[in-house]
Amino acid sequence: MHKLPKIAQVPRGLFLNQKRAACSIYESGKMIYDILRDTTLNDYTFDYMETDAVMSNVPMKSYDFFVINWHNHTLPIPREILTRYATLKIAVVVEVSNNDYIPFTPEIFDAYMVIDPTKDRVKKFFPFPRPVISTSTLNLLDPKKLTFGSFGLFSDSFKEEKRFYEIVDAANNTGEECIVRINLPVATYTYTALESIVKYADFLKSRAKPKVEVIVTHNYFDRKGLIQWLSQHNINCFPYYRERPGLSAVTDQALSAGRAIMTTECNTFRHLHKYISHYPKQSYTELMSSTLPGVKQMQIEWSGEQFRYKFNNMLKELNLI
Secondary structure, eight states: OOOOOOOSSOOEEEEEEESOOSOHHHHHHHHHHHHHHSOSSOSOEEEEEEEOTTOTTSOSSSOSEEEEOOBTTTBOOOHHHHTTOOSEEEEEEOOOOSSOSOSSSOSOSSEEEEOOTTSOOBTTEEEOOOOOOOOOOOOOSOTTSEEEEEEOOOOGGGTTTBOTHHHHHHHHHHOSOEEEEEEOOOOTTTOOOHHHHHHHHHHHHHTOOTTEEEEEEOOOOOHHHHHHHHTTSSEEEOOBOOOOSSOOSHHHHHHHHTSEEEOOSOGGGTTTTTTOOOTTTSOHHHHHHHTHHHHHHHHHHTSHHHHHHHHHHHHHHTTOO
């Protein structure tokens, strides 16, 4: 592992994220930076910049280390550009497979922040918890009705990978008055027009039985707004059926909201399975109560304080502090 000579003064870091986009990779990068900058340890200072793969707007010699939210699709900075920087470079890795720490990230960095708490510390790979933030929440939308919530990025190719219709069916099966709220915004990298998403929303509404109200919106919430919206539901549901590298980012905000969570056996939820049960092991309504203790435990173990603690330890191993 590349180590710099220990810096005499407090090291100055720069976090590089992709250009702003309706994208979970962008949002994860922003959450990670916001957690890291909120430190009282004064072991380092941090700036933030959004850039493209050319990095033409990045100061060359102003920083002691870079943290780069590198991604092969959203921020694929090439090796020949990165090698111009003698500064120590740390990659954020959000897409991790079961067997490979960096299935898509090249081995051109001095260290890797692997955002997967199921991984072990190996060589220059540093496992980190999910970026769960603490913020204000709201009361339930309607205490007299069960409210099921969900959100996510949608395209026609996702219809069976993200089975939002199962949420409507689960509400129907309760036989009670229920509200189903699903937010499906237009995303930058799904290349799906709003008209197509609205058509799918009409399909979801058509499945509802008389006691079930289905509300589909298309807002691109800011982080606080999304967490508060999720906190109004009895349970936030993610009926995903797919095998993908990485961990799903949707549950990060759902954990911050503090409500029950419904997930599946999907490998992108593998980090949750240690703490909570999932469907079909338990029904949606059973998960409303059974997952609450696990959600609370993840909020504790994956707090901003724990994230910053691991980051500081990494900088110490890299001889930066």
